[in-house]
Amino acid sequence: MYWLFVINPGSTSTKMGLFRNDHCVSDAVIQHTVEELQQADGVQGQLAFRLSVAEDMLKSDLSGMDLKREDISAFIGRGGLLHPVAGGTYEVNQAMLDDLSTNRYGEHACNLGAQIAASLAWPSGKKAYIVDPPVVDEMNDLARFTGLPLIKRRSAFHALNQKAVARRAALSIGKDYETCNFIVAHLGGGISIAAHERGRVIDVNDALEEGPFSPERTGTLPSLQLLELAAEHGCDLPKLHRMLVGRGGLFAYTGTTDVKKIEALAQGRPDYALLLEAMAYQIAKSVAAMAACLCGQVDGIILTGGLANSQAVTAQIKDRVRFLGPVLEYPGETELEALAEGALRVLRGQEKAFLYEKEVAM
Numbered sequence: 001m002y003w004l005f006v007i008n009p010g011s012t013s014t015k016m017g018l019f020r021n022d023h024c025v026s027d028a029v030i031q032h033t034v035e036e037l038q039q040a041d042g043v044q045g046q047l048a049f050r051l052s053v054a055e056d057m058l059k060s061d062l063s064g065m066d067l068k069r070e071d072i073s074a075f076i077g078r079g080g081l082l083h084p085v086a087g088g089t090y091e092v093n094q095a096m097l098d099d100l101s102t103n104r105y106g107e108h109a110c111n112l113g114a115q116i117a118a119s120l121a122w123p124s125g126k127k128a129y130i131v132d133p134p135v136v137d138e139m140n141d142l143a144r145f146t147g148l149p150l151i152k153r154r155s156a157f158h159a160l161n162q163k164a165v166a167r168r169a170a171l172s173i174g175k176d177y178e179t180c181n182f183i184v185a186h187l188g189g190g191i192s193i194a195a196h197e198r199g200r201v202i203d204v205n206d207a208l209e210e211g212p213f214s215p216e217r218t219g220t221l222p223s224l225q226l227l228e229l230a231a232e233h234g235c236d237l238p239k240l241h242r243m244l245v246g247r248g249g250l251f252a253y254t255g256t257t258d259v260k261k262i263e264a265l266a267q268g269r270p271d272y273a274l275l276l277e278a279m280a281y282q283i284a285k286s287v288a289a290m291a292a293c294l295c296g297q298v299d300g301i302i303l304t305g306g307l308a309n310s311q312a313v314t315a316q317i318k319d320r321v322r323f324l325g326p327v328l329e330y331p332g333e334t335e336l337e338a339l340a341e342g343a344l345r346v347l348r349g350q351e352k353a354f355l356y357e358k359e360v361a362m
Contacts, residue, residue: 002073002347005061005120006339007054009078009112012037014050017336018061022344026061027336043107051116058120073347075121076339077113079133081106083359084155087136087163087201089342089351092118092128096356110134129353131342132159136201143203143293156206157192158305164338165304165330166196172328173299180299183290183324185283185317187307188333189216189257190245193286195293203293205286208245212282215257215307218248219282250275259310266312280313284320291324298325306332 001021008015017027030053032046040046062068077092080100090096092114098104100111110133117128136159144152162184163177170177178199185193186207191214194204205211205220213219221244230240243252251257253275254265266272291298301321303314308331318327345351 002344003067003071004074004076004340004343005058005072006076006336007078007113007116007120008335008339009046009050009109009116011109014053015336016054016057017340018058018065019336019340022337022341024336024340025065026057028057030057043103043109043111044101046109047112047115050112051119054116054120069124070126072121072124072126074126074343075117075128076343077115077117077128077130078110078335078339079130079135079160080111080113081108082133082135082356084135084137085133085356086138086354087132087159087199088354089129089131089346090133090356091353092121092130093356095358096130099358105135129343129346131339132163134159136163138200138202139204140202153210154206155201155204156208157194157201157204158186158188158190158207158333159201160335160338161304161333162186162192162194162196162201164334164341165302167341168330169300169302169328175299181294181297182300182302183287183294183298184302184304185287185308186305187283187303187313188214188305190214191217191219191283191305191307193283193290195290197294203290211286213249213279215250215259216246216248218244218252250279259307259313263310263312276313277316280316281320283313284317287317287321288324296324300325301327302330303327304330304333308332 004019006017006019012032014030017024036049082099082105096114097118100114103111114130121128134156137155139155146153166182166184167177169182170180182196184196190207191212192204192207193211194201211219233239250262254262262272266276287301301324308314308329346353
């Protein structure tokens with residue numbers, strides 16, 4: 001039996017869970033105040049108080065379960081912004097911590113996951129892991145081309161949840177993930193739609209700047225019109241970035257990212273109903289495009305993420321894509337469970353943990 005402690009730092013909260021094998025016996029979501037976040041010197045300034053809440057929960061859980069720190073088999077943190085890596089479970093090492101603690105590849109709260117896990121694990125002689133970080137890059141060469149040599153397509157998507165639900169879907173049809181072809185659509189504040197070919201994500205839209213529009217992001221835009229918009233705003237890049245990421249998509253049309261609220265308003269607003277249908281239409285188009293990446297060999301289409309709870313949206317997607325294969329629904333996100341499952345595969349000898357190495361040059 002394995003006891004695992006899992007930490008998932010988000011922008012405004014820290015989620016944690018204590019697992020006995022793959023069963024969560026205790027979990028918590030600690031919301032951090034605006035004051036806490038603003039007083040910290042960037043993301044790295046948040047490490048101390050986030051580590052403190054993790055220590056408090058761990059101490060409480062150990063006491064409640066009559067366990068000692070040494071009884072925890074491994075500590076698992078959410079993966080951060082590293083250089084592109086293959087999917088899988090990575091043992092936290094100093095090279096990884098060096099890149100995360102300096103925000104070498106970008107600044108986000110997820111950079112603290114490995115740092116907190118190591119801080120909890122190493123004093124007890126235990127190992128710390130991350131699983132399928134957001135920089136997972138398994139795209140094939142064809143997928144990287146654009147129409148301009150100076151710009152290449154990048155892999156940036158909801159790798160942790162996508163890989164986890166794909167594994168569950170494979171199990172549900174009696175197969176291994178590594179033998180299946182899936183199209184996975186993670187539908188959240190951002191949307192990523194990927195072609196999973198025998199355990200590898202061979203193509204996926206960058207969830208920040210490509211694909212369908214989402215509750216808060218514009219997705220792919222006509223490039224010449226975007227250039228004209230930039231000229232109108234005096235090439236104010238920070239302002240344009242906020243328009244595209246955070247204040248785009250449904251928010252740009254309605255002033256809210258709350259899909260339930262928009263659905264309710266759509267009862268008396270035909271334009272809102274059309275807007276939701278347009279988003280579902282774009283999602284379905286992207287799903288169908290990924291079928292071409294898999295040469296039409298599709299074992300299933302998987303809908304996941306918070307937006308997959310909206311029957312109004314998913315029903316319209318399913319109507320347009322079910323001709324490609326069976327549609328499987330895994331609404332919400334199960335990131336804590338996915339982190340625990342990744343570590344368990346290593347602890348049980350089903351997989352080997354990868355070693356993270358620094359890039360020699362940027």
